[in-house]
Amino acid sequence: MYAYDEIDRTLVNERVSEFRDQVKRRLSGELTEDEFKILRLQNGVYLQLHAYMFRVAIPYGTLATNQLRALAHVARKYDRGYGHFTTRQNIQFNWIKLAELPDALEDLAKVGIHAMQTSGNNMRNVTSDQWAGVAPGEIEDPRIWSELIRQHTTLHPEFSFLPRKFKIAITASDHDRAAIKIHDIGLRLIKNEKGETGFEVLVGGGLGRTPFIAKTIKHFVHGRDILSYIEAILRVYNQYGRRDNIYKARIKILVHELGIEKFSREVEEEWQHIRNSSLQIDDEVIEDIRSRFTYPAYEKLPHMPDELRQAAADPDFEAWRKNSVAPHKVQGYSIVTISLKPIGAPPGDATAEQMDALADLADKYSFGEIRVGHEQNLALPHVAKRDLPALWKALDKLGLATPNVNLITDIIACPGLDYCSLANARSIPIAQELTRRFANHELANLIGRLHINISGCINACGHHHVGHIGILGVEKNGEEVYQITIGGRADENAALGTLIGPGVKFDEVADVIEDVVEAYLALRERPEELFMDTVKRLGVEPFKERVYATR
Amino acid sequence: MTSPLEQKKIKIAGPSIVTANRTWDGIVVYRTAAKSWSADLSEAAIVRNSDEAKALLAESVADDVGAIGPYIAPVQVGADGKIEPGNLREQIRRTGVTIGQPAQV
Numbered sequence: 001m002y003a004y005d006e007i008d009r010t011l012v013n014e015r016v017s018e019f020r021d022q023v024k025r026r027l028s029g030e031l032t033e034d035e036f037k038i039l040r041l042q043n044g045v046y047l048q049l050h051a052y053m054f055r056v057a058i059p060y061g062t063l064a065t066n067q068l069r070a071l072a073h074v075a076r077k078y079d080r081g082y083g084h085f086t087t088r089q090n091i092q093f094n095w096i097k098l099a100e101l102p103d104a105l106e107d108l109a110k111v112g113i114h115a116m117q118t119s120g121n122n123m124r125n126v127t128s129d130q131w132a133g134v135a136p137g138e139i140e141d142p143r144i145w146s147e148l149i150r151q152h153t154t155l156h157p158e159f160s161f162l163p164r165k166f167k168i169a170i171t172a173s174d175h176d177r178a179a180i181k182i183h184d185i186g187l188r189l190i191k192n193e194k195g196e197t198g199f200e201v202l203v204g205g206g207l208g209r210t211p212f213i214a215k216t217i218k219h220f221v222h223g224r225d226i227l228s229y230i231e232a233i234l235r236v237y238n239q240y241g242r243r244d245n246i247y248k249a250r251i252k253i254l255v256h257e258l259g260i261e262k263f264s265r266e267v268e269e270e271w272q273h274i275r276n277s278s279l280q281i282d283d284e285v286i287e288d289i290r291s292r293f294t295y296p297a298y299e300k301l302p303h304m305p306d307e308l309r310q311a312a313a314d315p316d317f318e319a320w321r322k323n324s325v326a327p328h329k330v331q332g333y334s335i336v337t338i339s340l341k342p343i344g345a346p347p348g349d350a351t352a353e354q355m356d357a358l359a360d361l362a363d364k365y366s367f368g369e370i371r372v373g374h375e376q377n378l379a380l381p382h383v384a385k386r387d388l389p390a391l392w393k394a395l396d397k398l399g400l401a402t403p404n405v406n407l408i409t410d411i412i413a414c415p416g417l418d419y420c421s422l423a424n425a426r427s428i429p430i431a432q433e434l435t436r437r438f439a440n441h442e443l444a445n446l447i448g449r450l451h452i453n454i455s456g457c458i459n460a461c462g463h464h465h466v467g468h469i470g471i472l473g474v475e476k477n478g479e480e481v482y483q484i485t486i487g488g489r490a491d492e493n494a495a496l497g498t499l500i501g502p503g504v505k506f507d508e509v510a511d512v513i514e515d516v517v518e519a520y521l522a523l524r525e526r527p528e529e530l531f532m533d534t535v536k537r538l539g540v541e542p543f544k545e546r547v548y549a550t551r
Numbered sequence: 552m553t554s555p556l557e558q559k560k561i562k563i564a565g566p567s568i569v570t571a572n573r574t575w576d577g578i579v580v581y582r583t584a585a586k587s588w589s590a591d592l593s594e595a596a597i598v599r600n601s602d603e604a605k606a607l608l609a610e611s612v613a614d615d616v617g618a619i620g621p622y623i624a625p626v627q628v629g630a631d632g633k634i635e636p637g638n639l640r641e642q643i644r645r646t647g648v649t650i651g652q653p654a655q656v
């Protein structure tokens with residue numbers, strides 16, 4: 001867990017009372033919507049189709065149980081009893097009343113939660129691996145560095161008025177769970193030959209209308225230089241970034257237009273000026289942040305406790321364990337992923353009751369800590385293996401033990417036309433239908449790892465470009481039409497998917513996906529060959545043929 | 552549904568209304584002939600040509616305290632005078648999400 005300091009707390013409280021005043025003035029007509037809009041966006045408040053939407057940041061995806069309970073409280077008291085976890089380690093409430101928002105913000109501020117950096121053309125919530133600090137083999141806890149960058153960039157003038165929003169993600173593991181290659185800046189924590197900690201820096205990733213996979217701009221930047229290096233990138237961006245055209249304003253476009261070589265030369269030159277300035281990080285600063293992250297007092301536990309051995313006889317438990325439980329860096333412990341993807345339900349939604357109950361379980365079994373991942377699932381990061389069977393039973397009662405993590409029904413979907421004012425088509429009902437089609441666990445297991453990502457418009461909040469199967473909703477003559485891509489991925493081998501052909505209608509999407517999956521099952525050389533491997537080996541043609549031969 | 556938030560040229564193809572979200576709570580509202588807002592589509596003022604649409608929109612925009620983000624949306628008017636939303640987006644705004652509620656099935 002991370003202990004915020006006094007400055008942060010004061011800042012958050014000041015923001016709440018400021019916003020209370022602004023809302024009052026808005027409701028009395030003293031502020032027009034034009035004047036108020038930027039203020040509400042700074043506090044995470046959007047307008048959707050049916051209501052205001054309130055977006056709350058969960059920095060690097062770490063939540064304490066009192067914070068999760070506060071989110072449950074907001075869902076219950078100010079919303080319709082549920083919240084929606086997003087792909088950027090945020091939670092959104094869909095039905096908040098503007099008049100009650102200051103109260104909701106105040107209730108959240110009491111537990112150190114705020115909505116800063118969730119919108120606007122600024123530095124957004126710095127995201128990280130949801131397994132940070134517990135994943136075996138990680139270089140070090142990437143949240144230490146996320147926090148350093150957060151402190152440096154929150155409300156920093158240079159980062160508050162960027163040409164466009166700006167997103168950074170950090171990972172410290174070989175396997176990238178933070179999707180760093182689709183961020184404006186991606187940081188991979190590594191060690192050099194001398195054993196010093198630093199970063200491989202990637203730049204210019206992003207999805208949306210013009211998707212790009214980030215490119216490596218520098219193979220090693222020493223940890224102490226990371227702020228000056230990021231600042232150098234931002235200065236070059238601020239200087240050249242296109243403010244005249246919203247579609248061209250992201251850094252990915254600049255990197256693409258200048259070319260990575262020229263861009264990196266410019267950054268290098270800028271960096272040489274500021275490298276040895278006050279931006280150089282003292283060891284004490286990092287030490288101070290490091291000391292604020294506390295880890296549980298783990299017990300010495302056996303690798304294979306009796307409880308686990310006995311539970312292994314239950315096939316339902318085993319099905320869940322196999323895809324929800326991951327190795328922990330401490331012997332005798334596990335990381336447990338909690339699927340927010342029950343069959344037939346909207347991906348990423350959790351009810352207030354589930355959040356409260358989960359907080360209780362985290363207190364009992366995970367040292368009071370919960371994590372939020374970009375796949376719209378949650379995790380308990382420190383579960384003793386002997387507790388796994390009891391935890392599973394408790395999760396199952398709450399509808400939180402669907403054994404589908406990383407399987408075809410573990411779908412990422414944006415809110416789409418059911419909520420979002422920018423949408424062209426619905427996303428959630430497509431996800432719901434697909435989970436019903438593949439509800440059979442044996443079938444899903446046979447298919448193996450397969451990520452379906454769905455967006456309701458080209459903004460790509462549902463990461464469709466990097467789904468193994470991507471589904472993008474568009475509009476044609478007033479009707480919802482869906483374009484299907486295959487071969488995308490969001491991990492260390494990130495790639496953009498390829499369109500397989502003309503768009504299909506709402507009612508046909510699930511049939512088409514079934515065809516794609518059947519084609520894969522017929523084409524794979526052996527059961528271990530994952531969907532992605534088959535697509536890589538054969539390209540999209542055979543899938544295209546299968547889908548369009550009869551349509 | 553192309554987002555109507557960026558309506559620049561006002562050209563309507565059939566009967567239309569002005570809709571927005573009520574400022575204090577965000578709910579969907581429709582501009583009425585009595586120059587106020589109603590949550591009930593049946594009370595919406597119907598416009599049938601671009602001049603009427605322009606006028607209704609201008610008057611709605613002027614009421615900035617009452618509702619936010621007003622725009623023109625198509626409707627269908629039945630023989631009995633019953634007003635129905637003219638596209639899926641407006642259908643969803645009127646009747647709510649199509650995904651079942653509360654969130655968990």
Ligand code: HEM
Binds near residue numbers: 085092460
């Ligand atoms: C319903 C309210 C929402 C609105 C109005 C909205 C709006 C947008 C817009 C306009 C963009 C594109 C910005 C750009 O390319 O410059 C964007 C990007 C993004 N949104 Fe949302 N969004 C919403 C909800 C969500 C949700 C629920 C999620 C997660 C499930 C999400 C995740 C993302 C992500 C990850 C991106 C970045 C894609 C990229 O790399 O360019 N958004 N959003």
Ligand code: SF4
Binds near residue numbers: 414415456458459460
């Ligand atoms: S992808 Fe489009 S439809 Fe989906 S949430 Fe983002 S802006 Fe809305």
